[in-house]
Amino acid sequence: MAAQEQRVLIVTGLSGAGRSSAANALEDAGWYVVDNLPPRLVPELARMLGAAGIHNLAAVLDVRSRALFADVMPALAELRATGLDIDPEILFLEANDEVIVRRQESARRPHPLQGSGRLLDGVKAERAQLGALRSVADLVIDTSNLNVHQLRDRVSHAYGGEERKFRATIVSFGFKHGVPVDADLVLDVRFLPNPHWIPELRPMTGMDQPVRDYVLSQDGATDYLDRIEGLLGEIVIPGYCREGKWLMTIAVGCTGGRHRSTSMAIDLSRRLGLRGIPTSVVHRDAELL
Incomplete structure (x- = not known):
């Protein structure tokens, strides 16, 4: 039996974007989680855990480590170097400025980069400092419109397995x-007729069977899904895997996000599941009016 792969996941992103919720989801999924570790200590901790038979390490690294945060990129390079040969994964969490400010004010804690300036100044400084990490992240999750349970579900779906395996998240x-x-x-999918104009369907969403039946019965709906399924299953996803990309976020949009996009997202997830591709579905705007 082949030795189990040693995995190191760097959890990072903006203060107030949900790092703690992501860390809790990872711990529940069996990862060894450490928070606010000086980046230079990550390779040594990976060695120590590997020797103890612990193969999944998630390290929450962010600007709270102050000047030590500058060591993130050298630490990632050390993980990849001969002797460890670990390909670190990066999960980056973010949200828009308005949401971050609201969450930080609700928590009644100062932003780590705020100093004597405004909270928004700290947020902007943090975005700039994290730009390099975001650009190389394996998975970026925008939590602006996600609740805690949706975020935990997305993290659990992406990193819940013992080994790296391609997974897709479909967002309506x-x-x-x-x-x-x-x-x-x-x-x-705005080319499809909108159930919003059908009085009996308007109060429902694509999570209700009558709406899905209506949407999928429209000319072009199943043909569109047939072609998207083939493109993803036969070309895009195999290509992602060849390039070492194991996570993909597919967004399906209509005008309001209640009827057509939710219906099509659910059926696309069903189709990919039948191909053996693990998927999860998030309905971002289905409950918005």
Whole structure:
């Protein structure tokens, strides 16, 4: 039997974006989680845990470590070097400025980079300092419109297995509420008739069977899904795996995010599941009016 892969996951991102909730989800999934560790200590801790038979380490690293945070990139390089040969994974959590400010004010804690300035100044400084890590992240999750349970579900889906395996997250959304910034692929289903104009369907969402039946019965709906399924299953996802990319976020959008996008996202998830591709579905805007 092949030796189990040693995995190191760096959890980082903006203060107030949900790092603690992500860390809790990872701990529940069996990861050894450490918070606010000086980055230079990550390779040594990975060695220690590997020798003890503990193969999944999640380290929460962020600007709270102050000047020591500058050691993040050298620590990642050391993990990849001969002797450890670990390909670290990076989970980056973010949210828009308005949400971050609201969460930080609610927590009644100063921002670590705020100093004598405004809270928003600290947020902007943190974005700038984390830019390099975000650019190389394996998975970026925008938590602006996610509740704690949705975030935990996304993290558990992405990192819940013992080994790295390709996983897709499908997010339904409404274009009028903005395109998800963490999407790898955006699908537009506004070409389909809108159930909003059917009085008996208007109060429902695509999570209700009558709406799904209506949407999927429209001309072009199943043809569209057939082609997307084939493109993903036969070309895109195998290509991702060849390139060592194991996580993908697919956004499916309609006008409001209640009817068409939710219906199509659910059926796309079903189809990919039948191909053996683990998927989860998040309905970002389904409950918004």
